Amino acid sequence: MNLPDGNGGIFKPNRMWAAIVDRQGHLCSVIVTGDAWPGSRAIAIAKAYTANGFSNDALALSTANLYAATQPGGSLYGLNNSNPFDARFLEQGSGIGHTLGGVITFGGGVALYAGGKVIGGLGVSGDSACADHAIAYRMRKLAGLGSVPAGQGPNNTDNIVYSTSGSPMGFEHPHCFPSDLSAAKIEQIPSH
Template sequence: MKRLVLSLVLIVSMGVGGYAANCKDLPSEADLRAAMIASANATAGGLFNGARMWAAVVHRDGEICGSITSTGDPTQVWPGSQAIAKAKAYTANAFSLDPLALSTAMLYTFTQPGHSLNSLGQSNLFNPQFLAAPTGQGGGNNQIAGGLIFFGGGVPLYKNGKIIGGLGISGDTACTDHEIAKRVRNNLGFNPPGGATADDIVYSPPDPPSVFAHPVCLNTFRNSLFIGNEAPASYPKAP
């Protein structure tokens, strides 16, 4: 019996040690919150200027290292954004490499109907088991939540030119989510080798046509410059 207990203790210790080692180079939840607060202002755009966000970080194996809201009251951030932030972190990490940083915004066009990766979203489904209670922080640490998101807000994280994980931000428009994610990553020093804008969002228009294009959102800013607003929907007129 003692031998069994000792074996279990060793297994748990090894698991915790492996988790700590994989997460130790990534930002803490406190660092994430501070960086989100510092990044939110009028040039973030969107509905709330980036002030009501969920953030999540995963390590290279895709396990959640931390998640937190930018506000002290998580109920004042969209509850649905917790799952989206975790899935964005997972996606950005899952499809980026040392020489190729792919933000979730860059995957938008590829995954639309008629494009080559249209069914990609069915390949790694999100596991809702790893969500925190609506009134609580965190949830699912040391677990792979999965989930794939193909609009702005997820960016890969790098250290010394090597990818070490992913960051997901959600709580505003997809365009503002991307801006905040980009700012948080830059403020904390986790940019890819090509710099802060290596995997930046592409808007077409006003940018030239691109396979990496993402729609313009409501009150869209990029790198503190106003881009425009989402085009209003048009519907066929009744005869």
């Protein structure tokens, strides 16, 4: 998704991996654009799995929303170790139809909604966690799969909540770079 604002990231145009899992966590699709970091493939898959696995029909939690609670001393500390990624499927082109697992708790994963129900997850990786979140959030919106029931972000969404202090708390995520897009900017999709 190459937009004039660059999604607030490092790369313009974006170099990304995107993955989709169904509600059962089975990998449905993985795509890559440009010269994306090879290691980001597994991260995109795990972000999709995480957003799907920790959202339900009553509450959407993006992977960005899980950041603070999973840090040392947080109420979900250790969550990242709960569902390990199946490394047998690290090779590009593998894993479709399988549940690969993995838990990533920084920006870039969002649940997918249709008819008020979670139908899966979308994970994006290849830039800063903040840019990854902006891209995933915008992709979901463009696909018409973003009607979340409720969330912990601005306006009852699962959008990113940036920490205003040194240590993120609650459902906050740290800023990545000065170029990070605000939650309000993420909601807007500029024309090409």
